[in-house]
Amino acid sequence: MSNHKDVNKLSAAGLLISLGIIYGDIGTSPLYVFKAIIGERLITADLILGGLSCIFWTLTLQTTIKYVIITLQADNKGEGGIFSLYSLVKRKAKWLIIPAMIGGAALLADGIMTPAVTVSSAIEGLGIIYKDLPTVPIVIAIISVLFIVQQFGTSLVGKAFGPIMWLWFTMIAVLGLVYVLQFPEILKAVNPYYAYHILTTNPEAFLIIGAVFLCTTGAEALYSDLGHCGRANIRISWIYVKICLVLNYMGQGVWLWKMQGQSLGDVNPFYHLMPDWFLIWGISIATVAATIASQALISGSFTLIAEAVRLNLWPKVKINYPSNQKGQLYVPSMNWVLCIGCIIVVLIFEKSTNMEAAYGLSITIAMLMTTILVSIFLMRKRVPMYLIIIFLTIYGVIELTFLLGNAAKILHGGWFTVLLGTSLFSIMWAWFNGRRIRNRYMKFVDIEKYYPIISKISEDSTIPKYASQLVYLTSANFNSEIESSIMYSMIQKLPKRADVYWLLHVDVTDEPHTMEYKVVPLVPGKLIRVDFKLGFRVEQRINVLFRKVVEDMVKNNEIDITSRYESLHEHKIAGDFRFVVVEKVLSTSNSLDFVERITMIYYRILKNFSVPEEKGFGLDLSFVTVEKVPLIVDLPTDFVLKRIE
Structure with missing residues (x-):
């Protein structure tokens, strides 16, 4: 600074x-x-x-x-x-x-x-x-x-x-x-x-x-x-x-x-x-x-x-x-x-x-x-x-x-x-x-309910291991909540087993040059959240910043990133890191009014010209998986569907 x-x-x-x-x-x-x-x-x-x-x-x-x-x-x-x-x-x-x-x-x-x-x-x-x-x-x-x-x-x-x-x-x-x-x-x-x-x-x-x-x-x-x-x-x-x-x-x-x-x-x-x-x-x-x-x-x-x-x-x-x-x-x-x-x-x-x-x-x-x-x-x-x-x-x-x-x-x-x-x-x-409309349909769930499932998936050897360290970018502002789309990706879409799950959140501050972070262990040794506070003039190179955080945590003995694969563990080789970027796509727009619909069409066109999120956050593309998850707009409940024999 x-x-x-x-x-x-x-x-x-x-x-x-x-x-x-x-x-x-x-x-x-x-x-x-x-x-x-x-x-x-x-x-x-x-x-x-x-x-x-x-x-x-x-x-x-x-x-x-x-x-x-x-x-x-x-x-x-x-x-x-x-x-x-x-x-x-x-x-x-x-x-x-x-x-x-x-x-x-x-x-x-x-x-x-x-x-x-x-x-x-x-x-x-x-x-x-x-x-x-x-x-x-x-x-x-x-x-x-x-x-x-x-x-x-x-x-x-x-x-x-x-x-x-x-x-x-x-x-x-x-x-x-x-x-x-x-x-x-x-x-x-x-x-x-x-x-x-x-x-x-x-x-x-x-x-x-x-x-x-x-x-x-x-x-x-x-x-x-x-x-x-x-x-x-x-x-x-x-x-x-x-x-x-x-x-x-x-x-x-x-x-x-x-x-x-x-x-x-x-x-x-x-x-x-x-x-x-x-x-x-x-x-x-x-x-x-x-x-x-x-x-x-x-x-x-x-x-x-x-x-x-x-x-x-x-x-x-x-x-x-x-x-x-x-x-x-x-x-x-x-x-x-x-x-x-x-x-x-x-x-x-x-x-x-x-x-x-x-x-x-x-x-x-x-x-x-x-x-x-x-x-x-x-x-x-x-x-x-x-x-x-x-x-x-x-x-x-x-x-x-x-x-x-x-x-x-x-x-x-x-x-x-x-x-x-x-x-x-x-x-x-x-x-x-466009971002505001999209965020309006983003559902957040209480993360605590998922702690036991996450711990079990992590230990379940019947699920093939997805990565040693699995990292998600979240826009949830509070430690207690998480996007339902992230939980869907982690547990249902393809259950992803990992030794440690990370949630990264970036907050842009009103000051120009802030560079701070905070670590919150949600499930000790299994699920860790890192909040970055970055000024509006600071380049968001999450890859570099996250690596620094992990190095600091290893130094302080807060985390062990050695690979759990037996053949690698004995040689003290670090495990692999994998980022998953969940892209939220607004699937149906029938519940939007005319102006919002036009705004979303324009927003999508602009999105095609913009740098994809994983690049925008400066992630190493060789370790990134991008998943498109529909933001499901609630269907009207007042229709009648008749079953016939």
Whole structure:
């Protein structure tokens, strides 16, 4: 388990890592935000000052106050992110699973949109030097390489991220500063009056708000990466990042000031801050920064899926650990889904301007869900109710306004995000509820009644021996009960004689890194139950964990695993272990209502794509038997069956 205290230590290395991992998304927003605010509109002093004021206050209220100051408090043993937050508050109410699922689905949808938008914006800068350059093939090539590299782990690249992002932030700050010094008056845009003025007088205020929102899209990622960087490092590095961002936006404002009365067309103010000789360098650094931003989001999506799997919100999928670095994981199925998704986005929308409409919508939704969960967290922390109501009101209003601003873009591309987010949400919903319906029909029996039978079977030499040590995975939460399907498999289906029977139970805790176990001898030397308590970030390798438990028990003389076969016993050879995984299949669905029936059909389809249970628990497949046992739904008792001679 990682040391919780280390996570919150401030260090130079920590600050540099934070720059590399966290701020990619929010740090590359100057590439497209101002261009999106101006859009097709005529450039006016009101629009420039109002846009700048909106950007400044959005960064202050949304990123600084909501995320950096308030939400970072909600760390779950040093880990952040929407599922960590949900784990902290889920005891409060059952319905909290809904905002957690919606937020998770929205963040995954964002993982598909971000690489497409940021890489396209960066590459489009080349259009200034090379007119009519086809950018789509270049963008697709960069994105493809990015996803192919994922499987090798990103720890090597990760070390280079910090210095490169530092270079990027310093570069955008200097570019902006040069212009601000020419016209310092631009800084008056910090006055919130200008934001208020444009939003109350401009008929297209909602569209402007939708564009402004793009400047804070990375705030959610900042919270998710809490575990990698620590609170203190994030808070201090954000000061530098915010200054650099504001300077660059102000610089773009000065450049636009000279363009009053004209319209932008295809011009991107960001690249016009650069002197001609610097353009190619600037574009190269921008492209690398955009790639890093995408990388951070992809890694975030992997972590999100791994957590969702352990919280039973996503089908079990294969998860690889390419390097020993903490939190480094790779989910092959998700990698290729994201990859195909990104390429489709680039092919459908072609230009970053067209993508901006689809972008932002999913993140607004994720932020709203975080607001709901954070307010519940603050209630748990016994923060005075009036403060929670203020928090909910302010951020509810801000985020709903942003949502309406982004909803205005649904026809212009937002439909894509809605479609994407809804399909991801439907997977979580069907998986979570399918399991719930299945578990409802699982029958548990009192295990004590079976103690004498189990002891007798174990000694009955007329039954051929099935294994020396026979292991079952059980989902019964209490020592006193067991699934009837396990008893059926052990005693009736094919009576299984073994020297020792083991029952293993895995409990996923609300804390991220717990690794504990408890041994309960139910029938001494014959039937033993082991309960594992594993954190939602811990890989469930039951094979390895169980072996460790057995070794400990042998050391403490609690169990003898020497084979009882005479020829092997005298040589002190250990007996064989055999796992039986009982897969419960819902046989008839006539007692389910229409919605549940559809849910179960969807659940079964998803189950075909998921990793089988025995693989999901990391069992050694050479010793596993999988048995399908029907979950018998009680037949109606009111029918009459007539016997005829």
